[in-house]
Amino acid sequence: MELQQIGLQHPAAHLVRDIRNNRTGIPRRLFVAEGLFENNLVLDTGVSVETFLWCPAAAYSDEAKKRAAELAERARHAYQISEKTLARLGERPNPDGLVSIARLPDWEPDSFAFGDDALVLVTDALEIPGNLGTLLRTLDACGADCLVMTNRRTRMTHPKVLRSSQGMSIKVPSLGFDEVGDAIKWLKRNRFRVYIADTDDSTHYRTLNYGGRTALVVGSERFGVSQPWYDAGFQRVGIPMLGSADSLNVSVSASVLLYEARAHKNGW
Structure with missing residues (x-):
């Protein structure tokens, strides 16, 4: 050339x-x-x-x-x-x-056509690019439909997102909402059952009903999920903490929940 x-x-x-x-x-x-x-x-x-x-x-x-x-x-x-x-x-x-x-491709909220057993992850105020990239890799691995981002703190185009996702940031559809309320309305309009990842007042993650369209919400590494998600009245889902630590890394906890939901949906 x-x-x-x-x-x-x-x-x-x-x-x-x-x-x-x-x-x-x-x-x-x-x-x-x-x-x-x-x-x-x-x-x-x-x-x-x-x-x-x-x-x-x-x-x-x-x-x-x-x-x-x-x-x-x-x-x-x-x-x-x-x-x-x-x-x-x-x-x-x-x-x-x-x-x-x-x-990166542009994905629009109204362009999605979800199946009856759709699986979506919501990241609220996630800050660390490496965590976002790891989650995108997990979303691809477990066959999730898309990523939804609210209160964005890091860009999808951050070099560490591409690297830690093993390039899956190019392939996994992602949507960003400027207002949490808009994301909540979109999920409700698309008939999603929404669960907030939280250890307080939560239901054990192995006992939830993951049938139908499921959306899992995880929060920032420092502050967790923002208040508007709780104000919407969604159920909380928790992973038992049996040691001294009170929480898991967000990418680890989201991976556990995503695969549990996939196992229920696919009858594993």
Whole structure:
């Protein structure tokens, strides 16, 4: 491929670093995919590729060269970079010369058609990108329908979300609501039975009725679920704490609840 050579001062290189550093003012839903695994997901899911950066000197496989041609054809802009530039832009060793700036899909609340046994996770004020990424990976693994976010504290395009989700942030549908009340109305309109994860005044998670459409709400790492969810009168679900600790990591507790719901729905 004959591509224009650019360096670290080019706007495309600046944008990669801005996204990596989670800076404000980044165009909506842009993320950076690096290496074969992440760029294969970009190609397989058909997401929009804004810019592709190709370093042929760092390509260690024939597959990388093949994917580079496909990405260059898909991208709105494609450039060549040196190994030195790649080393400054990349985060992982041996990324096979592939760096893309792509755009997450836009999912709209009214576009979903849920089955009778739909399973949804709601994250309320989740703060740590690694936890969000882990939950997206779990949602994919247990066949959940989508993620719903309220009181958002971290961006879906944060580099740690993509990395910790193993790329599932591209594949798992996600919705964000600016107001908790709007999310509650949407869940009620779609006939979801909603459970709030909380150890206080809760029902044992093994004894709940997970039939029909189920939504599980988990809260922030520091403060838990916000008050509007409780004001809506939803039932609480708890996981027994048998030691000295009074809570589990949010991604662990959500995973336990999601798989319990899936086991009931699938008759495991």
